[in-house]
Amino acid sequence: MSIKKKEAGAKKVVAKPAKEEAVEKKVATELKKEIAKRKIEVLKLEDVYKQIDFPVEKRPLYILDKHQKPLEAVGMNAIVRTDTQDVLSVMSKSYNLVSHRFMLEKAIECLEKTGVTYNVNRLQMYENGSQVFVEFTLPKYQFEVTKGDEIDFRVHFKNSYNGTYTFDFSCGFYRLVCTNGLVVGTILERIRKKHTPSLNVEQAVESLAKMIEMSREVGYARMIEMSNKKIGVDNGVKMIADLIEKQKIFPKKYLEPITLNFRNKIDAYTNNSLFDIYNAFSRELNGMDDRGIHPNRTHALNMKAFEGVYQYVTK
Numbered sequence: 001m002s003i004k005k006k007e008a009g010a011k012k013v014v015a016k017p018a019k020e021e022a023v024e025k026k027v028a029t030e031l032k033k034e035i036a037k038r039k040i041e042v043l044k045l046e047d048v049y050k051q052i053d054f055p056v057e058k059r060p061l062y063i064l065d066k067h068q069k070p071l072e073a074v075g076m077n078a079i080v081r082t083d084t085q086d087v088l089s090v091m092s093k094s095y096n097l098v099s100h101r102f103m104l105e106k107a108i109e110c111l112e113k114t115g116v117t118y119n120v121n122r123l124q125m126y127e128n129g130s131q132v133f134v135e136f137t138l139p140k141y142q143f144e145v146t147k148g149d150e151i152d153f154r155v156h157f158k159n160s161y162n163g164t165y166t167f168d169f170s171c172g173f174y175r176l177v178c179t180n181g182l183v184v185g186t187i188l189e190r191i192r193k194k195h196t197p198s199l200n201v202e203q204a205v206e207s208l209a210k211m212i213e214m215s216r217e218v219g220y221a222r223m224i225e226m227s228n229k230k231i232g233v234d235n236g237v238k239m240i241a242d243l244i245e246k247q248k249i250f251p252k253k254y255l256e257p258i259t260l261n262f263r264n265k266i267d268a269y270t271n272n273s274l275f276d277i278y279n280a281f282s283r284e285l286n287g288m289d290d291r292g293i294h295p296n297r298t299h300a301l302n303m304k305a306f307e308g309v310y311q312y313v314t315k
Helices: 018-036 045-054 100-114 201-206 209-228 234-245 251-269 274-290 295-314
Strands: 055-062 070-081 087-093 117-126 133-147 151-162 167-175 190-191
Touching: 045 100, 055 087, 055 234, 087 133, 100 133, 100 151, 100 209, 100 251, 133 274, 151 209, 167 209, 209 274, 234 251, 234 295, 251 274, 274 295
Parallel strands: none
Antiparallel strands: 055 070, 070 087, 117 133, 133 151, 151 167, 167 190
């Protein structure tokens, strides 16, 4: 058997650690899946209404005394889903019960007043319908920050019958590659109102048009600034470590996967900018959402990530 000599000057190939290589392959595979799912699903509005439009009402709440006789609880009501007779929550008598359908109708009314085209692309319900989350996309505001990184503008509507959500409208930019549509940190504009007798839904939704324009302008400018701020791979790794270990914007257990996300994406097709660091965080957040972590938690972490990365624009 003859063995060929190595060519002179040939580069020595250094194998990556098996663990790192396995993680990078997994990240690359997930990225391909994300890109394949970039087309946003559009839901039929009538189907959304069917799911959220169930009857609820306030009923007196009773407790048993020491003789097992019912006594009405002072200052409290039960919120009951009358089609199933399930008690969704126990709230104070001052709680203003506003239906999911009414809230959604007002959101759509406001969007139509702005004159923008919108689609309903996500509906999530929790706790037997006690909590509802609806997401609208505005195709007019879709754009590309860097080649291959598409962004679009979305509006969120939240409501609940158990006090976990206030009356809540918010809007912001989302990376289209992230199928869970993570809200971009400091550009988020939000209207939050408690379910009290003073809640004025009409006045609140009127503010949405102004929010859309303001959030769009500020968010776009900040993302472009991050995209234009070039960094090296080593500097990027140091920034991620600083954000997680010193500034503590993320749990420390995510340092390694976020760093690998960043390295893998640099090797793939980016422009080596601060925006790549944010993308590394948002990809990990996308995985959290897929693992069933509540959107409130992922949104809060994402706001910290965007704010944290943006600070390096002026450093």
